[in-house]
Amino acid sequence: MKGRARREPLLIRPGARFECVGDGLCCSDIHAVGALTDDDCEMLAMISEDAIDRHEEEEAAVMMMRSDTGRCVFWSEAGCAIHARLGANMKPTPCIQFPYALTATPAGGRVSTQHRCTCRTLGPLPPITEDSARPCLLDANGELKMEHVVLDEVPWTATEKIPFAEYQAREAPLLDALIAGRGLKNALDAEPFPALEGTTWDAVVEELLDFRGPSRAATASRWFGEALGFLVERRERTEQGRPWADAFEHAGARIVEPVSPNRVFGDWLADELWSMRWTHYGSLARARAEWATRLAVARRIAGWLDVSTPKRDNIAAAEAVMIVDVIGTTDPWDKVQRAMTEA
Ligand code: SF4
Structure with missing residues (x-):
């Protein structure tokens, strides 16, 4: 191999x-x-x-x-x-x-x-x-x-690189926990909002909120910015509306057995881990902190949506994951990924 x-x-x-x-x-x-x-x-x-x-x-x-x-x-x-x-x-x-x-x-x-x-x-x-x-x-x-x-040298931490076979063995319990939606924060074993080099979380919030216009991407950016601003600075939230309401209501009607938000979040994170795209930015330790950050944002967004029943809770988690997945692909978040320091 x-x-x-x-x-x-x-x-x-x-x-x-x-x-x-x-x-x-x-x-x-x-x-x-x-x-x-x-x-x-x-x-x-x-x-x-x-x-x-x-x-x-x-x-x-x-x-x-x-x-x-x-x-x-x-x-x-x-x-x-x-x-x-x-x-x-x-x-x-x-x-x-x-x-x-x-x-x-x-x-x-x-x-x-x-x-x-x-x-x-x-x-x-x-x-x-x-x-x-x-x-x-x-x-x-x-x-x-x-x-x-990904070649045969995987950055586990900023100072430790391991062969791919060893990486697979070490990755397995984390992958299992994410797929099961079990104790996600403990499984990630990382604190959200790590120190940034050359910028601040405040500046990141401003940039995300500054994405104006009627597009869904702009609205997603503002949802993300508001959740981040609330978490790092206790900023007040302003109502943004739900531009995807039609799509999520339509799709939500398919739900037969609601899935818990932790299963929805864990399923998303399991794919982030499995894709190994994170090696583009550095070690798995750095990636864990980035996921802990977007998980905190996703949970905040889901909490602001309707969570009155297990079905609504399932829809809210899926909508929150869509926002953090979209923002995870944008230029502002690429800058954040590059600015995240490794402990
Ligand atoms: S699959 Fe969607 S994005 Fe692609 S051409 Fe059809 S409508 Fe357009």
Whole structure:
């Protein structure tokens, strides 16, 4: 196993569940749907002149979102028009891949999922299998497309690097605890809001609150900023409304047996751990503190939503996870990750 990173065999995270039931939340401006491949752009250009939004600074093309609905130009209550007219496989590559991601490791390709769609977080869902994940992970050449690579040296702390096999053994009890939703803070064994280099939590709050405009991403940023401001400085909260109410109410109707918030939070954190994207920023010890921070924010947000019944509690936790998952992918949070100091 030692040595190079491998994409095969596909390693499905234990307990991971997903099925696209067409809620369409992932087709909204909660994130940029991209980057589109050249083939995607060619295909989209044949269908519509207004399908592509080009981000020149980043040299990337993404799906155009409608300014009035904050949704992709192909989305309607009936679902994705490309999917309906041309079939699932004709959708742009990022749409086929979402919410899957692949990390190559010395043991094989770890399949993880993003948690910013109700199709991933609410209602009874089938287990992810190799067969269900594989078609979503292929690039235009039919090759498994990896987003991240981990070699045979994993940073456990700022001063300790361990072989991947040893990492797997040490990771196992943490993964089990997260999947079970058991004692999450104890399992993470880290304090939230670690010291930041070159900035302060106050400045982070200001930047998140300063994201103005009607988009869902902007509203998510303000929810996150308000929760963070409350936790680190006891700032007053101002009402933000729920721009996703329709999507979460619609998806919440699928719930048969409500899942506890700790199971929802643990499921999200288990994917963060399994993806190993955190190695991009430093050690697992640093990542634990970052997760403890976003977990505290998610719990605060969920507490501000309706938690009057087990079902409402389940929906609130899923909505809070969507916000912290979205903000976790933004430039302001990337800066926070880089500023987090290692003990
Ligand atoms: S092309 Fe279809 S699947 Fe992709 S974002 Fe638009 S509506 Fe969603």
